[in-house]
Amino acid sequence: MKITAINVYQKNLPLREGRYNWSNGNSVEVFDATIVELITDDGIRGYGECTPLGASYLPAYGPGVRAGLAEIGPKIIGYDPRDLMSINARMDSALKGHPYVKSAIDVACWDILGKSADMPIYQLLGGKQQADVNLYRAISQEAPEIMAEKIEGYKNEGYTKFQLKVGGNAEQDIVRIHQCRAVLADTDLLVADANTGWTMHEAARVVWAVRDLDVYIEQPCATYEECLAIRKRTALPFILDEVIDGVQMLLRGLNDGAFDAINLKISKVGGLTRARQIRDLCVTTGVAMTIEDTWGGDFVTAAIAHLAQSTPEEFLLSSTDFNSYGTVTIASGAPQRVEGKMSANGEPGLGCDPIKASLGEPVLVLH
Template sequence: MKIKTIKVYQVDLPLHEGQYNWSGGKSVQTFDSTVVLIETDEGLSGIGESCPLGPVYLPSYAAGVRTGIKELAPQLIGDDPTQVSVMSRKMDALLKGHPYVKSAIDVACWDILGKSAGRPVVSLLGGRDGEAVRLYRAISQEDPEIMARKVKGYKDEGYTCFQLKVGGDPDTDIERIHAVRDMLDSSDVLVADANTGWKLHAAKRVVSAVRKLDVYIEQPCETYEECLSVREHTDLPFVLDENIDSLEMVLRAVADRAMDAVNIKISKLGGLTKARLVRDLLCPLGIALTIEDTWGGDIVTASIAHLAHSTPSGNRLTSTDFNSYVTHDLAENAPRRVDGFMQAPGRPGLGIDLIPEAVGEPVMVFS
């Protein structure tokens, strides 16, 4: 099997809530997502999606996805997309760094691999573990009482895990964490996610002030060294996210005992091929995992569902359904939340079908 054509689409994904806010005054109203369609000489096709969280969250930006694909795609024509590890290594050889550029291509190759094998991607990633995957809801940064009210609303929809966007003024963040924890059940999970937003002294103030609460602390500071210092200052369960951007960084963090849990963002690592590798390294070590991505629609949500549902349930902290945040459907048969949980599709490949009118005409075609 050989790649015959690669088509690239640009899609805007507006938010149901109108705006998403996180640390440092950062916000996004509409997400700029890139969809990739790979067609083969045997009639099979695969889709992938990459959607950075704006240009100021990670070293990635929406137009950069398409610029990078323009560099890669012509050199992948004629290759076998079912050789996912070979394809991943070739992309690394052709373009140093920029993993978020490679992710949509990698996921599309997994979609083709699953279809060619007649198996859902979840089976190829290790097998479906459990009936469903528990989801978290990200709570955009606002006043404490507004955030608590939104948590109550989402709890009524079935969510039992909440990722609270903090990383602002430490006194206000302490109020936010207390206000939300006070109205949750003891079995509910609360993650205070600073998204690198606190200075070291502020992070230590916050973790001290909430030390008696049942709450996870996620990525308090920008640098790994600062986060490690906060980790040594608290007994609360500790999550790393933004700093975990490569296998080498994973190995360093494991050696330093720097975290109890890790957020695996598929596009930050370069796609399902490398995300699976990181997951399979961390699981035997007892590290809990949140399986997610930077953002996206139906295609990203499907890839998350397959990786999350194939992750051992004992290691699975939570996951997310980004397609429930946005107003624009990209694919039919995409996974949907049911009472705070979702399942990986059971059809071959990603198990979803691109809606042509949803993506419009391609902005680039390579053949």
């Protein structure tokens, strides 16, 4: 089997709530999604997606995905997409860094591998470890009372895990955390995710002010060293996200005792091949994970579901269903939220079929 052509699609994904706000005044209203279609000489087609969280979150942005694909794509045509390590090596040789660009291709290769083996991807990633996965709901940064009110609404939809977007004004963030924890049951999970937004002195104030609450602290500061300093000042469970961008940083964090859990984003590390590597190391070393991505539609949500379902339940802190946040459907068969949970449908590969009328015409065709 060989890749004979690559089609690249661009799709805008507007938000149901209108706007998503996070640390330091950042916000997005419409997400810029890139969908990759790999075509093989066997007639099997594979799909992957990369949807960055705007241009100010990680070193990734929508037009950059497509520019990188134009560079990488010709280098993998003529090669077997099922040879995952070889495809990743060729991508790394063609373009240094930019893992987010490579993620959609890698996921599309997994989709082809699953279809050719007549198996869902979760089976290839280690087997189904849980029937469905518990989802968290991200609560966009707003006034404390509005965030608490939204949590109560989402609890009625079956969610029991919530990720507060903090990382703004420290005084307000303290109130946000207190008010939101107050409307939750003792069994509900609450994560205060600063998305690198606090300086060290602000983070120190916040963790001290909420020290008696049942809350996780996620990525309080911009650098690993700053986060480690705050980690040493609090007994609250601690999650690192943005700075854990590969195996080397995971190993460094393990050595330093820098976290209790990590946030594993598929496109941040370059796709399912490397995400599985990190996932397996976390399971081996006893580290829990939130398994997700930067953002996305149906294909991203499906990839998350497969990786999450193939992860032992005790190591899966939470996951998310990005396709429920948007107003546009780009594939049939994608996981759908039911009472705060989701699952892949068990069909081969990702289990998704593109809705070509929704995707439109490709913006880039490579032969």
